[in-house]
Amino acid sequence: MSLVSRRFSRAAQTYEQGAALHRHVAARLAGMMPDPETVGPGRILEVGCGTGVLSEKIRQRFPDALLCLLDAAPTMIDCVRERWGDSPGVETVVADVMEYRAVRPFDWIFSSSALHWMVPLTDAFTSLKANLAPGGGICAALMLSGTLGELHTLRRQVAPGKVPSASLPDANEVCAALSASGFEVSTLEEEIIRTRYHSADDFLQTLHAQGLTGGAVSRSAVPLSRAELTRLRREYDIAFRDDSGGVYATFVVQYFTAVIAQA
Numbered sequence: 001m002s003l004v005s006r007r008f009s010r011a012a013q014t015y016e017q018g019a020a021l022h023r024h025v026a027a028r029l030a031g032m033m034p035d036p037e038t039v040g041p042g043r044i045l046e047v048g049c050g051t052g053v054l055s056e057k058i059r060q061r062f063p064d065a066l067l068c069l070l071d072a073a074p075t076m077i078d079c080v081r082e083r084w085g086d087s088p089g090v091e092t093v094v095a096d097v098m099e100y101r102a103v104r105p106f107d108w109i110f111s112s113s114a115l116h117w118m119v120p121l122t123d124a125f126t127s128l129k130a131n132l133a134p135g136g137g138i139c140a141a142l143m144l145s146g147t148l149g150e151l152h153t154l155r156r157q158v159a160p161g162k163v164p165s166a167s168l169p170d171a172n173e174v175c176a177a178l179s180a181s182g183f184e185v186s187t188l189e190e191e192i193i194r195t196r197y198h199s200a201d202d203f204l205q206t207l208h209a210q211g212l213t214g215g216a217v218s219r220s221a222v223p224l225s226r227a228e229l230t231r232l233r234r235e236y237d238i239a240f241r242d243d244s245g246g247v248y249a250t251f252v253v254q255y256f257t258a259v260i261a262q263a
Contacts (some may be wrong), residue, residue: 004065019210021195022053025253026112029141030057032147032187032255033109042107045131046070047140049115058110065104072096076106098127105133111140113253114244116168125181137259138183144190145170146252150240157180158235159228162220171254178258187257200236239249 041064049055049069054079058067077094084090093100097118109128118124128138141224145168148230155162169177169188178185197203224232242248 003013015217018179019053020049020192022113022210023051025141026057028052028191029054029110029112029139029255030061031106032095032111032173032189033058033061033139034120034137034257036062039107041065042235043094043104043133045102045106045109046067047109047111048072049080049127050076050114051213052083055084056114057141058167059090062122063089065107066091068093069101070095070097070100071258092138098123100127100131105198106131107133107136109136109138109140111138111142113141113143114143115140116142119166121169121174122180125177125183129147129181129183135260136165137186137257139257141253141255143168144174144252146192146250149250151236151249154236154239155224158232159220159224161221162224162228164220174254174256178256180262184261185256185257185258187255188257191253191255193251194243194248195251196242196246196248200233203247204233205248 028189039062042062042064044058044062045068045072046055049071052069055067058065066089069080069121070093071080072092072095077092077111081092084092094163115121115124125138132138137175147168152164175188176186197206238246240247240249
C-alpha cells in the first residue's frame with residue numbers, strides 16, 4: 001500500500017469531520033455529469049470514492065446504473081460498505097487505479113478530489129482509459145497548483161530546507177496528460193475556493209483528519225520539527241487571519257469532462 005493510501009486509510013473515521021470542501025466539490029461535479037438518459041443501466045466506476053461523498057450523488061442521478069466504488073485505502077472501502085450494505089447495483093473494490101483492470105469496461109468514470117494524488121497523471125489517465133468502453137468518458141474534479149498556497153509559502157519561510165518533494169499539477173499539465181492519454185476535453189472549469197477555520201491549529205488538524213498530510217505533495221524527506229510546527233501555527237494565525245477572527249486557506253479546483261478521442 002502506498003504512503004497516500006496508508007494515510008487515507010488511517011483517516012477514514014475522521015475524514016468527514018471537515019469534509020465541507022469535498023461536499024461542495026462533489027455537488028458541483030454532479031451538476032456536470034452526463035444526462036442520465038444517455039447512461040441508463042450502464043456501468044459507472046468511481047475512482048477514489050473515499051467515504052462515499054460523491055457516491056451518494058451518483059446513485060441519486062443514475063439509479064439504474066451499476067456503480068463500482070474503488071479506493072486504494074481498505075478502511076475507506078469499509079466505510080462505504082457499512083453505508084451501502086448489500087444495496088443492489090453497488091460493488092466495492094480495494095485497488096490501486098494504476099493497476100486495476102475491470103472484467104467488463106465502464107461507460108463512465110467519475111472522481112472527486114482524488115486524481116491529483118495519482119502521478120504521473122498521464123499514466124493515471126491511460127489506466128482509466130483502459131477501463132472504459134469505446135466512446136466512454138471521465139467526469140472529474142482535482143486540485144491544482146496553488147492549492148494551500150498560504151501554507152506552502154509559509155512553510156518555505158519557516159523551514160526552507162524541508163519543502164515537499166512534488167507539487168500539484170497546473171491546468172495545462174492536466175489537459176496535456178488527458179490529450180496524451182487519448183482523451184478529448186469537452187468541458188473545463190476552474191474554481192478558487194477560500195475555506196475558513198477557527199485557527200491555524202484547527203486548519204492543520206482538519207488536513208490531518210482528512211488524510212491530506214500524506215504523499216509527496218505534502219511531505220518532505222525530513223519532517224518539520226516540533227519547534228518549526230509551533231512557529232508555523234503561530235505565524236499562520238497572524239499572516240492569514242480573516243475578518244471573522246479565524247484563518248483562511250485557498251483551494252484551486254479543476255472540473256473537467258473528457259471522452260475517448262475518436263481514431
